[in-house]
Structure formats: C-alpha cells, structure tokens
Amino acid sequence: MSSEYLYQRLESWLRQGIEEQRWHPGERLPSIRDLCRQHQLSKATVQHALQRLEVQGMLEARPKAGYFVVLQPAAVKEPVSRSRIEAPRPVTGSDLLLDIMRRSAAFDLLPDLHAGDLPAGIVTLNRAVARSLRRQRGELSQYYDEPEGDLSLRQQLALHLSRRGWPVDTDELCVTSGCQHALFLALMATCESGDVVAVESPGFYGVLQLLEQLNLQVVEVPTSISTGMDMDALEEVLKRWKVKACVVSPAFSTPGGALMPDRSKHRLIALADRYDLALIEDDIYADTALGTVPDPLKKLDTDNRVILCSSFSKTLSRDLRLGWISGARWHARIIHLKLVTQLASSRYLQQGVAEFMRDGSFATHLRRQRNDLRERRDQLISYIRSWPLEVRVSQPLGGLAVWVELPEQVDVLKAYARGLQRGVVITPGPLFSVSGQFTYCLRISFAHPWDERRIAALQLLPEILDLNKK
Numbered sequence: 001m002s003s004e005y006l007y008q009r010l011e012s013w014l015r016q017g018i019e020e021q022r023w024h025p026g027e028r029l030p031s032i033r034d035l036c037r038q039h040q041l042s043k044a045t046v047q048h049a050l051q052r053l054e055v056q057g058m059l060e061a062r063p064k065a066g067y068f069v070v071l072q073p074a075a076v077k078e079p080v081s082r083s084r085i086e087a088p089r090p091v092t093g094s095d096l097l098l099d100i101m102r103r104s105a106a107f108d109l110l111p112d113l114h115a116g117d118l119p120a121g122i123v124t125l126n127r128a129v130a131r132s133l134r135r136q137r138g139e140l141s142q143y144y145d146e147p148e149g150d151l152s153l154r155q156q157l158a159l160h161l162s163r164r165g166w167p168v169d170t171d172e173l174c175v176t177s178g179c180q181h182a183l184f185l186a187l188m189a190t191c192e193s194g195d196v197v198a199v200e201s202p203g204f205y206g207v208l209q210l211l212e213q214l215n216l217q218v219v220e221v222p223t224s225i226s227t228g229m230d231m232d233a234l235e236e237v238l239k240r241w242k243v244k245a246c247v248v249s250p251a252f253s254t255p256g257g258a259l260m261p262d263r264s265k266h267r268l269i270a271l272a273d274r275y276d277l278a279l280i281e282d283d284i285y286a287d288t289a290l291g292t293v294p295d296p297l298k299k300l301d302t303d304n305r306v307i308l309c310s311s312f313s314k315t316l317s318r319d320l321r322l323g324w325i326s327g328a329r330w331h332a333r334i335i336h337l338k339l340v341t342q343l344a345s346s347r348y349l350q351q352g353v354a355e356f357m358r359d360g361s362f363a364t365h366l367r368r369q370r371n372d373l374r375e376r377r378d379q380l381i382s383y384i385r386s387w388p389l390e391v392r393v394s395q396p397l398g399g400l401a402v403w404v405e406l407p408e409q410v411d412v413l414k415a416y417a418r419g420l421q422r423g424v425v426i427t428p429g430p431l432f433s434v435s436g437q438f439t440y441c442l443r444i445s446f447a448h449p450w451d452e453r454r455i456a457a458l459q460l461l462p463e464i465l466d467l468n469k470k
Contacts, residue, residue, distance in 0.1 A: 006041055006045050007041075007045045007046075007048045007049045007052070008049075010035070010039055010041060010045065010046065010049040011049040011052050011053060013039075014029070014049065014050075014053060015058065018053075018058055018069055021382065021386070023069045024069065024379050024382040024383070025069050025070060025071035025378030025379060025381065025382040026068065026069065026071070026374065026375035026376060026377065026378030026379040026382070027068065027069050027375070027379065028065065028066045028067065029050075029059070029066065029067045029069065031066055032046050032047060032050070050067050053067075057070060058070060062371065065371070068375065069378070070378070071377075071378040071381055071382065071395070079225045079256065079392040079393070079394055079403055079404075079405035079441070083201035083202065083220055083221075083222045083223070083433060083435065083437050083438075084222070084437070085219075085220070085221070085222065085233060085237060086219070086220065086435055087219070087241075088196040088217040088218060088219040088241055089217060089218060089219075089434065089435075090212070090215075090217055090218075091208050091209075091211045091212035091216075091217075091218050091434050092212070092434065093209065093212055094205070094208075094431060096413075096416065096428065096430075096431060097205055097209070097431055100425060100427065100431075103425055105425035105427070106427070106445075107318075107400060107401070107445040107447040107448070108425070108445060108447070108448055108454075109424050109425060109426070109444070109454060109457045109458070110423065110424065110425075110454055110457050111425060119365070119368070119369070120365075120368070121316070121362075121364065121365025121368060121369070122316065122317060122365075124356065124361045124365070125316060125317075125320075125352070125353070125356045125361070125365075128352045128353070128355045128356040128359075128361070129348070129349060129352030129353070129356075131352065131355070132348045132349070132351040132352035132355065133348045133352070135348075135351075136347070136348050145344040145345050145346070145347045145350070146344075147174070147335050147336075147338055147339045147344070148174050148175065148335060149173070149174055149175025149176075149324070149345050149350060150175065150345070150347055150350035150351055150354065152350070152351055152354040152355075152358075153175060153322075153350040153351065153353055153354040153357075154173045154175065154324075155354070156353075156354045156357040156358055157173055157324055157357075158170050158172075158173060159357075160357065160362075164286070164293055164294075164295055164296060164299075165296075165299050166296050166298055166299040168326060172326050172331065173324050173325070173326055174324065174325050174326075174327065174331070174334060174335050174338055175322065175324055175345045175350060176311070176323040176324060176325050176338060176342070176345075177321045177323065177342050177345065178311045178313055178321045178322065178323040179282065179284045179309050179310055179311035179313060179323045180206050180210070180323075181321075181323060181341070181342065182309035182310070182311065182323045182324065182325040183206070183207060183210055183247065183280065183282060183309050184210050184213075184214075184341070185325060185327075185334045185337050185338055185341070186245075186278075186280045186307040186309055186325065186327070186330075186334065187210055187211070187214055187216065187247075188214065188337050189307075189327065189330040189333045189334045189337060190244060190245045190278040190280070190307070190330055191214065191216055191244045191245055191278075192244075193214070193215040193216070194215065194216070194217065195216055195217065195244040195245070196216070196218070196219055196241055196242060196243045196244060197211055197216050197217070197218055197219070197243065197244060197245045197246070197247060198218075198219050198221050198234065198237055198238075198243050198245070198246040198247070199218055199219075199220060199221065199246075199247050200220075200221060200223040200229050200247075200248060200249065200253060201220030201221060201222060201432070201433050201435070201437070202223060202225075202255050202256070202403070202429065202441070203220070203223060203247075203249075203253065203254070203255075203432055203433070204247075204249065204253070204254050204282065204432070205431045205432055207247050207282070208434055218434055219237055219241060219243065220433060220434065220435060221233050221234050221237055221246075223253070223258065224258060225256035225257075225258055225394045225403050226256070226258055226259070226394065226395075227258055227259065227261055227264065228248070228249070228250060228253055228258040228259065228260035228261075228264060229248055229260065229264070229268070231264050231267045231268060231271070234246070234268070234271060235271055238271060238274075238275045238277070243277060244277070244278065245277065245278040245279070245280055246268075246272070246277055246278070246279055246280065247282060248268065248279065248280070248281060248282070248297070249281070249282040249283070249284075250264075250265060250268075250281065250283075250294070250297045251283060251285055251286035251289070251293075251294045251296070252285035252286065252288060252289070252396055252397065252398035252399035253282070253285070253399070254285070254400075254401060254432075255401055255403045255427075255429075255432050255443040256394035256396060256399075256401070256402060256403030256443070257285075257394055257396020257398055257399035257401065257403075258394075258396075259396075259397055259398065260297075265297050265300055266300065268297070269297070269300050269301065269302075269303075269306075272303075272306075273303055273305070277305070278305055278307065278328075278330070279297065279301075279305055279306045279307065280307045280309065281296060281298055281306055281307065281308045281309065282310075283296055283298075283308055283309060283310040284309070284310050284311055284313065284314050284323075285314055285398055285399045285400070286310070286398070287314075287315045287366055288314055288315060288369070288370070288373060288398045288399055288400060289370065289397065289398040290370055290373060290374045290396075290397050290398055291397060296308055298326065301328065304328045304329045305328055305329065306328055307325065307326065307328050307330065307334075308326045309323065309324075309325050310323060310324055311323030311324070312353065315365075315366060315369065316353075316362075316365070320349075320353070322345070322349060322350065322353060372449075373400070373446065373447075376446035376447075376448075376450060377395075377402070377446045379446070379450050380402060380444060380446045380450070380458070381393055381395065383450075383455070383458045383459070384402075384404060384444075384458075387461070387462045387467060388462055389406075389407055389462075389467045391404055391405060391406050391407075392404070392405040393405070400445050400446065400447040401444060401445040401447075402443070402444055402446070403429075403441060403442075403443055404441060404442050404443070404444055405440065405441050406440045406441065406442070406465060406467070407440065407467075408440045409440070410440045410465055410466065410467065411439055411440070412426065412428040412429055412430070412439060412440065412441065412442050412465065413428050413430060413439065414466075415428070415442075415464050415466065416428055418464050418466075419461075419464045422460055422464060423457075424457045424460055424461070424464060426442050426461070426464070426465075427442055427443045427444070427445075428441075428442055429441030429443070442465075444458075
C-alpha cells in the first residue's frame with residue numbers, strides 16, 4: 001500500500017472523528033506515538049496527515065502539547081439581540097444576584113464542585129506570598145501601608161501596562177481591594193447623588209449594584225455581544241440626557257466577551273471630550289486574551305478623563321483582593337477616598353504578588369491560562385451546538401464566559417428554579433440589565449475545567465431550559 005494512500009486514509013479517519021465530535025473542539029488528539037501504534041503507521045506518515053488537517057484549519061499544533069481540535073466559526077451563529085434605549089432610572093437591587101453570590105456560582109454551574117490540584121501558577125504565587133509574609137519584620141505589622149499602595153507592586157503594574165502600549169508612572173497608580181472597589185472609587189470621585197451614568201446593556205451587574213448604593217441613575221446603552229457598546233446609541237443618549245460618567249469594558253466585556261474595535265475606541269474618546277464625560281474603563285478581562293492583548297482605552301486618553309480599573313481576580317484568584325486604579329484628573333481625590341473606604345492594603349500580600357510578577361511567573365501563568373481557556377471555550381461552544389434547538393452563542397477572544405441567546409419563548413428566570421432542583425446554577429440574562437430585558441438569554445462560564453460532572457450539568461441544561469418542548 002503506498003504511503004500516499006496511508007496518510008490520506010488517516011487524514012480521512014481523523015476528519016470524520018472531528019466532524020462526528022469524537023473529539024470536541026479544544027480537545028487534544030491522541031499523540032503521534034499513539035496514532036502510529038494504533039494504525040501501524042510511521043511517524044512521518046502520521047505527521048503528514050496531521051499537518052494537512054492543520055493547514056485546513058481543523059487542528060492546531062501547540063509546542064510540547066500536541067494537536068488540538070479547532071472550533072469551526074462558520075458552524076456557530078452569534079447572538080444578535082440588542083437592548084433598547086430607555087430614559088435614565090434608579091437601580092433596584094436583585095435578590096437573584098444575592099442568591100447566586102451566596103452559592104459562589106457567578107462563574108460555575110456546579111459551585112459545590114471543588115476542582116483538584118491548584119494550577120502551577122497559583123502554587124508559585126502562594127509560595128511568593130508566604131515568603132513575603134516571613135520577611136515582614138515585627139514592627140512593620142504595627143504600621144499601615146501608604147494610601148497609594150506598595151511601591152514594588154505599583155512598579156510591576158506600571159511595567160506590565162507599558163507592555164500593552166500605555167507608559168504609566170507609578171504615581172499614577174493606586175492599589176485597591178479588587179476591581180469592584182476601584183470602580184466604586186471612580187464613581188464616587190466623578191459623580192454626585194442623582195447623576196446619570198451610562199452603562200453597557202447587557203453589561204456587568206456589579207456596576208449596577210454600585211450605582212444603586214451611590215443613588216445614581218442608570219441609562220443603558222445597547223451593546224453588541226461581539227463589538228461592544230454601540231457608539232451611535234451612546235451619542236443619541238448623550239444628546240438627550242446629561243450624562244456624568246460612562247462605565248465601559250472595551251476588552252472582552254461581560255457577559256459575552258465583546259472586543260471593542262479601535263474605531264469605536266477613538267469615537268468614544270471623541271464623544272467624551274465633546275460632552276465632558278468621565279470614562280471609567282473596566283479593564284479586568286484584558287489579560288485573559290486568547291491571542292494578542294488589546295491596548296487599553298487609557299492609551300488614547302489625551303485629555304486625562306479615562307479612569308482605568310482592574311484587578312487580578314480574573315487571571316489569578318477571586319480570593320486575591322488586589323486591584324488597581326489610575327484616576328486621571330480625579331486621582332488625588334480617589335487616593336483620599338481609598339483612605340476613607342479601605343484605609344490601607346496588605347503590605348505582605350502586595351509584595352508577594354510583586355515578586356511573582358518580577359520573576360516572570362505571572363507571564364508564564366498567563367500563557368498557560370490562555371491555552372486552558374481556549375480549550376474550555378471551544379469545548380463549551382461545541383456542547384451548546386449539540387442542543388436540540390438552534391441557539392446563538394458568542395465566540396469571545398477573551399474573558400471567561402459566553403452569552404447564549406435562546407428562542408424568545410424560553411424563560412430563563414423560571415429555569416433558574418428548575419436548575420436549583422437539579423443542583424445546577426445558571427446565570428440568567430436579566431441580571432445584566434435593569435430594564436427586564438434578555439429573559440431568553442444566559443451567561444455560561446468556561447473558567448473551570450470541563451470534567452465529567454460539569455459536562456453532565458451542561459447536558460442537563462436543555463431539559464432545565466425546557467428546550468425539548470419548544
């Protein structure tokens with residue numbers, strides 16, 4: 001039998017397995033050695049078949065890892081729903097959000113499922129923090145950290161941000177207790193009670209909770225799941241109402257991982273200048289990029305009106321309550337507000353993270369994490385494609401979740417209670433708006449590995465969502 005026929009036969013067998021989802025997108029194929037042994041072929045023949053499938057876009061070769069199945073974009077339809085523009089309104093709290101947070105289910109269908117070993121990067125981080133704690137002298141524990149935060153951490157943050165195209169001085173950064181705290185400081189510094197704040201819709205429910213606590217009004221701006229806030233809609237909002245600030249996530253915004261194109265960023269800056277608007281940039285997902293990390297909106301800020309907020313919670317640990325803020329023209333007031341609301345940050349924790357960044361461990365962790373997230377995203381989308389009814393799902397290039405658009409007759413709020421009865425916690429679409437929209441949408445996270453129990457929970461979702469009867 002000719003070698004040409006042998007590699008073609010293996011190529012055909014592998015393609016059929018991919019099409020029949022013997023291996024799901026994001027999954028690794030058997031190793032070259034295993035394929036050689038299973039099919040009684042030479043290494044060169046197996047490699048040739050794999051390389052042909054790689055050229056066709058069905059496989060991706062990853063150094064020292066093997067060949068992985070690639071999600072075929074044409075097979076997935078992206079969500080098209082947009083919110084409507086409504087007049088500014090106060091924000092009313094959500095009992096549903098409180099229930100989800102009490103179950104620790106913001107990013108997991110099965111919050112009671114504790115995964116196995118810690119990622120290698122987190123183990124290294126824990127050691128760095130422990131070393132920092134051991135180095136603390138007894139007397140230092142009797143003093144507060146400076147309001148701006150530990151200099152060594154701010155130095156590493158400045159270096160990290162400069163690699164993304166935004167040169168920043170350490171005195172332009174302030175360490176916070178997470179990104180939510182940074183957003184809280186930004187809103188307090190720029191707004192007064194009763195002011196109107198523009199937000200993405202669908203957008204981050206955490207911002208809505210802050211607006212409620214600060215007695216601010218919200219106006220929701222229609223937002224594309226793939227390209228972010230609609231600049232035409234924002235301009236219409238700014239013409240109709242006096243808006244004091246706009247909270248926006250240009251890089252992989254929740255809930256669907258939208259990535260704002262450069263032309264929209266430039267227009268957003270121009271609108272902010274024209275209408276004297278404070279821009280609050282939630283940059284928390286930027287480092288989850290599955291490819292090139294996008295430049296921050298702050299890089300375009302020539303009028304000192306973009307406040308950048310971020311943290312380590314989406315790249316390292318939810319439990320690591322360390323974030324940062326660059327407050328633009330409001331920076332001095334933000335430092336004062338930080339002193340009032342937090343007093344000080346943990347010195348040893350900051351120094352441990354700074355060491356973790358300085359020795360290259362953070363960069364190594366991000367590379368590993370991005371590979372893991374790409375696999376989990378592709379696997380999730382593949383499972384959603386197998387549901388009985390046609391659904392639309394986002395295909396984010398970063399972030400931790402996809403946005404799923406179901407047939408309009410599906411009521412995800414009713415499905416929430418059914419899910420709890422089966423031990424599954426879904427995140428309904430209405431959480432991402434104050435206007436009762438997105439009742440047929442939900443967010444599903446790929447932050448955790450798709451082990452057997454989580455896959456089983458995914459397979460229960462069509463029944464929980466009552467899709468089989470639609």
